[in-house]
Amino acid sequence: MDLTIDSRILEEVVEHAKAAYPKEGCGLIAAGRFIPIPNIAQSVSEFEMDPAELIKAFRELRTAGEELVAIYHSHPHGPLRPSDTDIERAYYPETAHLIVSLADPKHPRTAAFRIANGEALEIELRAIV
């Protein structure tokens, strides 16, 4: 199991993470596009996707017959792996989770994980052109 993303979409996601800084950015990644979702969490070390926007995005994807490939959020200061909270709140076990770390703001790093049964397993992330 791995995660393959169009490199332009991956760039968009990284730009979104930078724009959301110092808060966490979040959103959905479909096969052909990135859908940013507002983070309504007040904390800078947590994210909570706006439920109304999330429902709207899921409906849009379904209508367009597009597949959700990953859920993304950023770690403005944090490590390049899911936090305990991320693991606790991973409601979509079939979906890959993409994390963007801005711990070094000049060199954003990305990694993908599968989170199921209280465990996070890193999977291969491939950017294609």
Ligand SMILES: [Zn+2]
């Ligand atoms: Zn996180």
